[in-house]
Amino acid sequence: MNQVDLHMHTNHSDGTFRPRELVRHAKEKGLTCISVTDHDTMSSFDECADEAKKIGVELIPGIEISAQFEPGTLHILGYFLDPGQSELQSTLASIQKARLERNPQIIQKLNQLGVSITLAEVEAESGGKQIGRPHFARVLLKKGVVKSMEEAFDKYLGKGQSAYIDKRRLSSRESIQRIRKAGGIAVIAHPKQMKLDEKSLEKEFERLASEGLGGIEAYNSCQSAAEAGLYKRIAKRFNLFVTGGSDFHGTNKPDVQLGSLGNGAALGYEVIQQMKSSLGRK
Ligand code: AMP
Ligand code: ZN
Ligand code: FE
Ligand code: FE
Numbered sequence: 001m002n003q004v005d006l007h008m009h010t011n012h013s014d015g016t017f018r019p020r021e022l023v024r025h026a027k028e029k030g031l032t033c034i035s036v037t038d039h040d041t042m043s044s045f046d047e048c049a050d051e052a053k054k055i056g057v058e059l060i061p062g063i064e065i066s067a068q069f070e071p072g073t074l075h076i077l078g079y080f081l082d083p084g085q086s087e088l089q090s091t092l093a094s095i096q097k098a099r100l101e102r103n104p105q106i107i108q109k110l111n112q113l114g115v116s117i118t119l120a121e122v123e124a125e126s127g128g129k130q131i132g133r134p135h136f137a138r139v140l141l142k143k144g145v146v147k148s149m150e151e152a153f154d155k156y157l158g159k160g161q162s163a164y165i166d167k168r169r170l171s172s173r174e175s176i177q178r179i180r181k182a183g184g185i186a187v188i189a190h191p192k193q194m195k196l197d198e199k200s201l202e203k204e205f206e207r208l209a210s211e212g213l214g215g216i217e218a219y220n221s222c223q224s225a226a227e228a229g230l231y232k233r234i235a236k237r238f239n240l241f242v243t244g245g246s247d248f249h250g251t252n253k254p255d256v257q258l259g260s261l262g263n264g265a266a267l268g269y270e271v272i273q274q275m276k277s278s279l280g281r282k
Helices: 019-028 045-055 086-112 119-125 133-142 149-157 172-181 198-210 225-238 270-278
Strands: 033-036 058-067 074-079 185-188 215-220 241-245
Touching (some): 074 172, 074 215, 133 149, 172 185
Parallel strands (some): 033 058, 185 215
Antiparallel strands (some): 058 074
């Protein structure tokens, strides 16, 4: 049975579970080692760590940074980070600023498209925490503008769709460097979402490895067993750790269960030990 899940979100980014709830949910699911990887923030870390200690779950400090990329998306996970490292903190503060600038622009686009929606409604949906596109999607769903979260992204919010606004992002090199300087290991999340064919993917990983990448998330709830096989071959070729996670977002991604890494895949604890020993930790 799978006991390790290294990719999940709290309501500090765009998940629906509060930090302590998420850690308790992990325990109930039989997970023994998790990483909470909110988008561009580690603000849930202290609460998660406190709860994890209380109930006996190993928590690896984590994050998921959105980097510049075409044609798909490039999300870079960071593991074993020191959340208090000052450069990491200032980088995250500047990313927060970029998000704050983007939100009213998305509202403006939606309004121009004839959709009645206000920033206050989206802020209420996020509970005053970091706003992500799933919060916009939920408001659209509640208002009956769309019939599903998926439709909200397909019609309005997805990359290249009618209300899409890009935000300032770090390059992959900058993201990887910030993660490493904060004591961490950088791992490409859900490589499927880079939307590259096999040959281009290999080229891209050659570049990312030269930038200091440490791992690839071969197992993710959005990836098939065949895709996981390809990513494991890439890991071998470029000497990367193979990791995995569910990408659990609570009811913002209702089909994804905590602890499910896709196709019944399981991630052994060995990779955690290997990552720790590469960092000189016990
Ligand atoms: P943001 O960080 O605000 O740009 O939002 C990114 C999040 O939106 C991702 O982590 C997903 O949870 C969600 N998302 C992005 N694209 C889609 C899509 N096409 N369908 C469903 N959810 C999406
Ligand atoms: Zn998300
Ligand atoms: Fe992601
Ligand atoms: Fe994620």
